[in-house]
Each structure stands twice: as structure tokens, then as C-alpha cells.
Amino acid sequence: DAGVTQSPTHLIKTRGQQVTLRCSPISGHKSVSWYQQVLGQGPQFIFQYYEKEERGRGNFPDRFSARQFPNYSSELNVNALLLGDSALYLCASSLSNTGELFFGEGSRLTVL
Amino acid sequence: AQSVSQHNHHVILSEAASLELGCNYSYGGTVNLFWYVQYPGQHLQLLLKYFSGDPLVKGIKGFEAEFIKSKFSFNLRKPSVQWSDTAEYFCAVNAWSGGYQKVTFGTGTKLQVIP
Numbered sequence A: 001d002a003g004v005t006q007s008p009t010h011l012i013k014t015r016g017q018q019v020t021l022r023c024s025p026i027s028g029h030k031s032v033s034w035y036q037q038v039l040g041q042g043p044q045f046i047f048q049y050y051e052k053e054e055r056g057r058g059n060f061p062d063r064f065s066a067r068q069f070p071n072y073s074s075e076l077n078v079n080a081l082l083l084g085d086s087a088l089y090l091c092a093s094s095l096s097n098t099g100e101l102f103f104g105e106g107s108r109l110t111v112l
Numbered sequence B: 001a002q003s004v005s006q007h008n009h010h011v012i013l014s015e016a017a018s019l020e021l022g023c024n025y026s027y028g029g030t031v032n033l034f035w036y037v038q039y040p041g042q043h044l045q046l047l048l049k050y051f052s053g054d055p056l057v058k059g060i061k062g063f064e065a066e067f068i069k070s071k072f073s074f075n076l077r078k079p080s081v082q083w084s085d086t087a088e089y090f091c092a093v094n095a096w097s098g099g100y101q102k103v104t105f106g107t108g109t110k111l112q113v114i115p
Helices: none
Strands: A005-007 A010-013 A019-024 A031-037 A044-050 A053-057 A064-068 A074-078 A087-094 A107-111 B003-006 B010-014 B019-021 B023-026 B032-038 B045-050 B056-058 B064-068 B073-078 B087-097 B100-105 B109-114
Touching (some): A019 A087, A019 A107, A074 A087, B010 B019, B045 B064
Parallel strands (some): B010 B109
Antiparallel strands (some): A005 A019, A019 A074, A031 A044, A031 A087, B003 B023, B019 B073, B032 B045, B032 B087, B087 B100
């Protein structure tokens, strides 16, 4: 069975640019969450989507946005990139509301 | 706001030594508790989970964790570590926050097991 897939795996952008990260959940999982992991820290919650609706948002600026599609895949968009946005962006899907998450490999974003 | 504290940032052990990683959380309501592990070059994966019932839960690869409600703790243990346990370990809490359920992670503990 395919796990959570994310693309791209690595990307380099410059300050001010925009980036779109993509995630496909495990088949049958209707919830997708996005996390940011900076080196030396644990994953920080950005968004959760369930059945195409935003169910939660972490403490991130409005430059961060996301959406979920009818097939439950999801995109995370970050506008006006800052150096501090450099991080590993993790997508996780879940089957229920217990908090048990299944993670992808992540997209490593470097902002120069 | 809920938070998760992991007291050990970097732990170095010899093979066969016993392991205990501390985790405390701050949240007064009902929680689901998790330990996730990230092996070198791999993605985060679930090690064990606690929803309710027996506060001593067993996970994969001989790991176990004990939920002590009065101490808001969920410490991870393993009686005898192996070199293959070298990884980063994250404690996580799922709880209601601002009208929705959110999973909050600790800062992680890097475990290095020396052969």
C-alpha cells in the first residue's frame, strides 16, 4: 500500500518567491495535516483539513495557506518567502480523529 | 495552549543499557498520547500510542510507555537498547484546542546507541 507521498522532496527558492507543496494521503484517509519542522525542533502544526474543510490552523502568518481537493490530496502554499521559512514541511494523513498520524517523507525548502 | 516538554535533548547509551525518555504535557482535559520515532533517513513513524485503559502501553521493537495522569507524564522506556534504536524520538499529545483537535509535538530527543 502506498503511504503518504509528498512533492517535491527538495526545493530552493529566493526571498519573496512563492512555493506550493503537494501531498497525497493514504488511500481512505480523509484528513490531512501540515507541519513545519525546523532543525532541532519538533514538528509545528500549521493546518488540518478534513473533508476539504479547514479544521484547524496553527500560529502561522497569513502568507501560509492550504487547501484540500475532492480526492483528499492537499496543497500548502507559502507566499512572500522569508529566510526563516527554510524548513522541512511534513504532511500527515489520518483515518480518524484520534491524533494517530501517518507522515510523508517531507519537502525540504531552502530559502536563499 | 497545550505544550509538550521533553527533558532530554541528546542521550548517548551503550548497547544493552536501559532507556527512559521523559515527556510531560500541559493540558487539563482528555488527551491521546503518542511516541513517534524518526530513524536516520526515514520519515516519522508511530512507535506507540495511548488512548485509554491500561496506562502501560507496549509498542514496536520492545518499547513501552507509562501514562501517569497525576504527573501529566508519558515516559518512554526500553529495558535493553540496540544500536538500531539510534534515532530521534518525539512525544506528542492530541487534545482539543480552540474548537478542534490538534497534535502537539515535543522538541525531540536524539538517541545515540554505541555498539
